[in-house]
Amino acid sequence: MHETDIKQIDVKTTSPYSVFVGECMLDFIKERIKGKKNLILTDSNVFSFHEKYLNNISKDIFVLKAGEESKNYRELLRIYDFLIDRGADRYSRLVCVGGGVVGDIGGFAASTYMRGIGLVHVPTSLLAMVDSSIGGKTAINYGNLKNIIGSFYQPEAVFVDVSFLKTLPDREYISAFAEIVKYGIIRDKELFEFLGANIKAIRDRNDKVIRLLIEKSIKNKVEVVEADEKEKGLRTILNFGHTFAHAIESLTEYKVYLHGEAVAIGMIMALGLSKRLELIDDSLINQVRSLLEGMGLPYRLDMDIKAEEAYEIMLKDKKNKESALRFILTRGVGNSIISSGIAKEVIMDAINEGK
Numbered sequence: 374m375h376e377t378d379i380k381q382i383d384v385k386t387t388s389p390y391s392v393f394v395g396e397c398m399l400d401f402i403k404e405r406i407k408g409k410k411n412l413i414l415t416d417s418n419v420f421s422f423h424e425k426y427l428n429n430i431s432k433d434i435f436v437l438k439a440g441e442e443s444k445n446y447r448e449l450l451r452i453y454d455f456l457i458d459r460g461a462d463r464y465s466r467l468v469c470v471g472g473g474v475v476g477d478i479g480g481f482a483a484s485t486y487m488r489g490i491g492l493v494h495v496p497t498s499l500l501a502m503v504d505s506s507i508g509g510k511t512a513i514n515y516g517n518l519k520n521i522i523g524s525f526y527q528p529e530a531v532f533v534d535v536s537f538l539k540t541l542p543d544r545e546y547i548s549a550f551a552e553i554v555k556y557g558i559i560r561d562k563e564l565f566e567f568l569g570a571n572i573k574a575i576r577d578r579n580d581k582v583i584r585l586l587i588e589k590s591i592k593n594k595v596e597v598v599e600a601d602e603k604e605k606g607l608r609t610i611l612n613f614g615h616t617f618a619h620a621i622e623s624l625t626e627y628k629v630y631l632h633g634e635a636v637a638i639g640m641i642m643a644l645g646l647s648k649r650l651e652l653i654d655d656s657l658i659n660q661v662r663s664l665l666e667g668m669g670l671p672y673r674l675d676m677d678i679k680a681e682e683a684y685e686i687m688l689k690d691k692k693n694k695e696s697a698l699r700f701i702l703t704r705g706v707g708n709s710i711i712s713s714g715i716a717k718e719v720i721m722d723a724i725n726e727g728k
């Protein structure tokens with residue numbers, strides 16, 4: 374692969390870095406990260422498919438058990454032990470090669486070990502390529518709360534090697550489209566319409582379409598993060614559907630829905646709430662529902678969760694201010710608003726309607 378085939382997107386945060394998007398990027402990555410002690414964090418699935426690739430980067434590899442259930446403090450402590458055992462110092466770097474789980478827990482470990490060591494993301498799931506590897510949010514889950522412990526910690530670079538997608542299972546591939554649809558709804562009408570017009574190409578994993586969607590998604594996320602790195606205001610829109618999604622993930626103990634699937638259902642609930650508040654009518658809900666369905670994503674809960682329990686979890690959401698729940702709602706595609714002071718019954722109705 375020639376360097377000219379690699380797209381560079383710069384991220385102008387307090388600590389600036391670049392996102393590189395290309396194919397078969399191993400040599401490119403090695404060249405860019407040489408000169409520091411590199412240690413790898415990955416998960417069992419990525420390791421089993423890509424052991425050679427990983428060994429080529431570093432022989433110091435920590436393998437997490439794949440899945441959301443590994444995003445916890447026990448695994449975090451094991452990562453610290455690994456860093457200590459392998460002699461990682463302040464000048465070392467953690468290279469997270471995996472999906473959002475590896476990136477989130479690895480980013481948090483890197484941000485706290487010795488008060489912060491180098492961090493590089495090599496996202497291997499589509500969701501990590503379009504969303505989680507960008508923007509510096511790191512986290513672990515604790516108790517029944519999703520991402521409740523974490524930090525903002527920007528990486529030194531992100532290398533999006535799309536060749537990894539060849540081994541990504543369909544369910545994981547499709548789940549990323551919830552976050553891509555999210556970008557469309559919150560701020561990118563053209564992207565929203567493109568998705569609707571390309572469902573078949575998406576399901577067929579058309580290379581050109583995937584590459585274009587990755588780049589468009591990264592640009593959307595980068596623009597928001599550059600404008601509001603620490604989520605003081607605008608960045609909250611990236612949480613569209615997530616207040617509901619996190620409650621769903623937590624109440625089902627991360628065993629039923631992938632993050633993207635929960636976000637898909639959560640977005641329909643957020644749209645339902647927008648309709649109850651007379652911000653939109655049924656037509657947008659129907660449009661998004663058929664888009665999600667066409668892609669193979671769930672759009673309603675197919676198991677019973679108690680609205681009251683979901684509400685209790687939402688009361689602990691990180692967006693809340695002075696005990697008031699805050700939701701990202703929409704007045705239409707590309708027109709999101711942040712709303713608080715919504716009556717409990719209205720929120721509960723939106724949850725119940727999404728079942």
Ligand SMILES: NC(=O)c1ccc[n+]([C@@H]2O[C@H](COP(=O)([O-])OP(=O)(O)OC[C@H]3O[C@@H](n4cnc5c(N)ncnc54)[C@H](O)[C@@H]3O)[C@@H](O)[C@H]2O)c1
Pocket residue numbers: 416417418419422439440441444471472473474475477497498499500501504505506507508509510511520537538539540541542545548631632633
């Ligand atoms: N930090 C952020 O801004 C941000 C944004 C979105 C999501 N997230 C977090 O990211 C997580 C979801 O990310 P995810 O969907 O990548 O989940 P994940 O990390 O669990 O990966 C999904 C599955 O795909 C497998 N996998 C990954 N790459 C593969 C490959 N190339 N080949 C074969 N299998 C592969 C993994 O082993 C796992 O089983 C959630 O914890 C979510 O909260 C964080």
Ligand SMILES: O=C(O)C(=O)C[C@@H](O)[C@H](O)[C@H](O)COP(=O)(O)O
Pocket residue numbers: 504508510512519520552604608611612615691
């Ligand atoms: O980057 C952001 O900001 C996001 O909100 C992206 C979300 O897709 C992601 O799931 C994020 O981890 C949720 O953030 P949280 O602050 O609600 O934990």
Ligand SMILES: [Zn+2]
Pocket residue numbers: 504552615632636
């Ligand atoms: Zn998300």
